[in-house]
Amino acid sequence: xxxxxxxxxxxxxxxxxxxxxxxxxxxxxxxxxxxxxxxxxxxxxxxxxxxxxxxxxxxxxxxxxxxxxxxxxxxxxxxxxxxxxxxxxxxxxxxxxxxxxxxxxxxxxxxxxxxxxxxxxxxxxxxxxxxxxxxxxxxxxxxxxxxxxxxxxxxxxxxxxxxxxxxxxxxxxxxxxxxxxxxxxxxxxxxxxxxxxxxxxxxxxxxxxxxxxxxxxxxxxxxxxxxxxxxxxxxxxxxxxxxxxxxxxxxxxxxxxxxxxxxxxxxxxxxxxxxxxxxxxxxxxxxxxxxxxxxxxxxxxxxxxxxxxx
Amino acid sequence: xxxxxxxxxxxxxxxxxxxxxxxxxxxxxxxxxxxxxxxxxxxxxxxxxxxxxxxxxxxxxxxxxxxxxxxxxxxxxxxxxxxxxxxxxxxxxxxxxxxxxxxxxxxxxxxxxxxxxxxxxxxxxxxxxxxxxxxxxxxxxxxxxxxxxxxxxxxxxxxxxxxxxxxxxxxxxxxxxxxxxxxxxxxxxxxxxxxxxxxxxxxxxxxxxxxxxxxxxxxxxxxxxxxxxxxxxxxxxxxxxxxxxxxxxxxxxxxxxxxxxxxxxxxxxxxxxxxxxxxxxxxxxxxxxxxxxxxxxxxxxxxxxxxxxxxxxxxxxxxxxxxxxxxxxxxxxxxxxxxxxxxxxxxxxxxxxxxxxxxxxxxxxxxxxxxxxxxxxxxxxxxxxxxxxxxxxxxxxxxxxxxxxxxxxxxxxxx
Numbered sequence: 001x002x003x004x005x006x007x008x009x010x011x012x013x014x015x016x017x018x019x020x021x022x023x024x025x026x027x028x029x030x031x032x033x034x035x036x037x038x039x040x041x042x043x044x045x046x047x048x049x050x051x052x053x054x055x056x057x058x059x060x061x062x063x064x065x066x067x068x069x070x071x072x073x074x075x076x077x078x079x080x081x082x083x084x085x086x087x088x089x090x091x092x093x094x095x096x097x098x099x100x101x102x103x104x105x106x107x108x109x110x111x112x113x114x115x116x117x118x119x120x121x122x123x124x125x126x127x128x129x130x131x132x133x134x135x136x137x138x139x140x141x142x143x144x145x146x147x148x149x150x151x152x153x154x155x156x157x158x159x160x161x162x163x164x165x166x167x168x169x170x171x172x173x174x175x176x177x178x179x180x181x182x183x184x185x186x187x188x189x190x191x192x193x194x195x196x197x198x199x200x201x202x203x204x205x206x207x208x209x210x211x212x213x214x215x216x217x218x219x220x221x222x223x224x225x226x227x228x229x230x231x232x233x234x235x236x237x238x239x240x241x242x243x244x245x246x247x248x249x250x251x252x253x254x255x256x257x258x259x260x261x262x263x264x265x266x267x268x269x270x271x272x273x274x275x276x277x278x279x280x281x282x283x284x285x286x287x288x289x290x291x292x293x294x295x296x297x298x299x300x301x302x303x304x305x306x307x308x309x310x
Numbered sequence: 311x312x313x314x315x316x317x318x319x320x321x322x323x324x325x326x327x328x329x330x331x332x333x334x335x336x337x338x339x340x341x342x343x344x345x346x347x348x349x350x351x352x353x354x355x356x357x358x359x360x361x362x363x364x365x366x367x368x369x370x371x372x373x374x375x376x377x378x379x380x381x382x383x384x385x386x387x388x389x390x391x392x393x394x395x396x397x398x399x400x401x402x403x404x405x406x407x408x409x410x411x412x413x414x415x416x417x418x419x420x421x422x423x424x425x426x427x428x429x430x431x432x433x434x435x436x437x438x439x440x441x442x443x444x445x446x447x448x449x450x451x452x453x454x455x456x457x458x459x460x461x462x463x464x465x466x467x468x469x470x471x472x473x474x475x476x477x478x479x480x481x482x483x484x485x486x487x488x489x490x491x492x493x494x495x496x497x498x499x500x501x502x503x504x505x506x507x508x509x510x511x512x513x514x515x516x517x518x519x520x521x522x523x524x525x526x527x528x529x530x531x532x533x534x535x536x537x538x539x540x541x542x543x544x545x546x547x548x549x550x551x552x553x554x555x556x557x558x559x560x561x562x563x564x565x566x567x568x569x570x571x572x573x574x575x576x577x578x579x580x581x582x583x584x585x586x587x588x589x590x591x592x593x594x595x596x597x598x599x600x601x602x603x604x605x606x607x608x609x610x611x612x613x614x615x616x617x618x619x620x621x622x623x624x625x626x627x628x629x630x631x632x633x634x635x636x637x638x639x640x641x642x643x644x645x646x647x648x649x650x651x652x653x654x655x656x657x658x659x660x661x662x663x664x665x666x667x668x669x670x671x672x673x674x675x676x677x678x679x680x681x682x683x684x685x686x687x688x689x690x691x692x693x694x695x696x697x698x699x700x701x702x703x704x705x706x707x708x709x710x711x712x713x714x715x716x717x718x719x720x721x722x723x724x725x
Contacts, residue, residue: 061412062388062391063387063390063391063413063414064412064413082692146563147494147556148494148497148556148563148567148572149495149566149570150495153494153495154493154494154495157493157494157495158493162494165556165557165558168556168557168558168559169557169558169703170699170703170705256506256558256695256699257558257696257699257703258695258697258699258700258703258705270691273384274383274687274691275687275688276387
């Protein structure tokens with residue numbers, strides 16, 4: 001057995017890494033492995049993004065010639081009430097679904113990390129919605145929440161809770177699509193947290209138990225700080241998911257009633273693929289990209305300050 | 311020697327293939343593609359007419375693709391832009407100006423001039439719906455009014471003898487047939503009024519009071535006029551205060567309510583009758599009750615259009631198919647869907663379906679919603695429907711919101 005931790009060995013490895021020939025080889029091999037993914041990313045992600053950016057400076061409408069309009073599409077956004085409404089709806093959706101999904105996922109992970117009966121079954125049940133197609137579960141939820149024939153609304157009305165006009169109600173439509181969004185994503189975040197929980201060294205827990213820490217203290221001083229890496233990842237992904245909300249809204253409310261559930265992605269779809277104003281839709285897409293980018297950078301900066309380095 | 315033999319044999323085989331391919335090329339029919347959205351119970355009828363056209367002759371072969379209408383409208387323009395569009399498409403007459411103005415449709419003047427095409431025998435609403443800028447861009451595929459479906463059993467139980475004839479009777483019956491005191495899933499509605507993903511119901515209510523969304527020439531919005539405000543007010547109050555219809559109903563939800571006997575009346579086209587019959591509803595079909603100013607109902611015209619990118623041979627083939635579609639025999643077959651004939655020379659009693667006979671009676675008072683307006687879809691989806699929804703959700707009155715909407719529509723009309 002080679003003792004990799006031996007200082008002499010470590011020095012040798014470092015030197016050979018920097019030695020020219022082997023370093024080049026390694027880089028070349030690394031790039032060779034990356035090429036297929038880079039190619040796919042380039043063709044299906046990077047290029048469309050660049051193309052959309054170019055389109056956003058034109059009045060392209062799918063058919064016929066498109067003209068360069070400079071920043072006209074972007075300046076139109078500032079005064080567009082429909083865009084501001086979609087921005088507001090997206091923010092509302094994100095502000096509610098992101099923390100609620102994270103808290104629920106963490107709770108489920110903490111619970112299902114313990115030795116309870118049928119643990120695997122409950123984990124599977126919570127994770128299942130993430131695997132099923134969102135449009136299909138949205139159709140199912142539409143029926144369940146239908147104010148006239150819905151099962152859930154019927155149960156609620158039996159215990160005296162009237163949900164009024166359900167997803168057709170301008171006030172309840174958004175909570176309904178949020179519910180489906182949260183229900184779908186919690187399982188995924190729970191799995192992330194379960195992995196995070198299992199990476200916490202057992203000795204720390206044992207030591208804290210010997211020192212007489214309560215479970216609340218243990219969570220506050222050991223579990224939560226050591227989950228910071230996972231929390232950063234989950235927060236970023238949850239926020240991105242929230243800003244991408246589309247499927248269940250398209251199926252359940254189609255953005256209505258009177259745009260009460262029209263998020264930015266719904267609006268991009270409506271303007272781009274229903275009204276065929278590709279230039280304007282591309283401009284909104286780029287605004288969305290910038291929002292998500294800014295938000296992700298902000299979250300990374302925030303969490304990097306409290307990251308625990310192993 | 312052997313090599314030469316081999317070569318000769320290969321040459322013969324090659325020549326044989328060449329001859330075969332040349333032979334098939336000569337006899338090849340012109341293939342045209344045909345897209346439409348007849349996905350429901352009318353699908354087999356449409357398929358049978360296309361089949362009998364393909365069998366009736368060997369020059370033209372129609373390859374049909376049927377998809378849901380929403381998918382159809384999402385695909386059509388991008389498909390034309392990519393030069394992959396169908397040779398013939400069936401579209402709502404309301405959508406036709408938008409496509410014609412983009413130059414993706416071929417004018418059909420030679421079709422209308424052809425002696426085989428029964429231009430002078432067609433229902434005028436079907437011909438007019440295909441006009442854009444004074445030129446024919448569409449020929450009728452199916453033209454129908456909408457009518458009032460009423461549930462006979464519910465009417466009898468409420469002690470009402472017959473379908474309403476006037477707005478006052480309509481409103482009184484709707485209120486009488488409404489009972490929302492029960493549990494959420496047992497509420498009964500007098501008159502289900504879908505406000506989206508359906509034929510424009512609220513337009514009928516405007517027309518009945520002599521109002522409209524745009525002026526007759528389509529240049530100016532009249533949605534803010536007193537007659538429009540009065541009409542929307544009248545029906546919105548019945549919806550909001552008397553609960554004659556659920557608020558924010560979609561077309562399918564409305565059909566479900568009527569089909570399950572929880573709505574006593576609904577205005578719809580002939581395509582709905584098969585579903586209602588299947589659901590076991592004992593229904594009658596009557597003309598839409600007359601408003602204070604007019605008796606009016608929706609006209610629905612599905613128009614056949616031809617791609618501007620089609621070759622001359624394909625255009626000629628398309629004309630042949632469209633002519634076949636509008637023949638007396640095809641129209642008698644098509645009436646199995648409940649649509650009346652596109653021709654005036656097919657008497658109602660010769661139509662194969664009682665629904666088609668009933669709908670043939672309503673054709674005289676049928677109006678097109680936003681006829682000839684290029685921005686039809688945008689006006690309907692982003693202004694008209696949301697405004698009605700705001701009012702029925704109690705987030706504003708007709709008096710405040712209609713003039714605002716009218717200004718927005720004017721802006722779109724001027725584009």
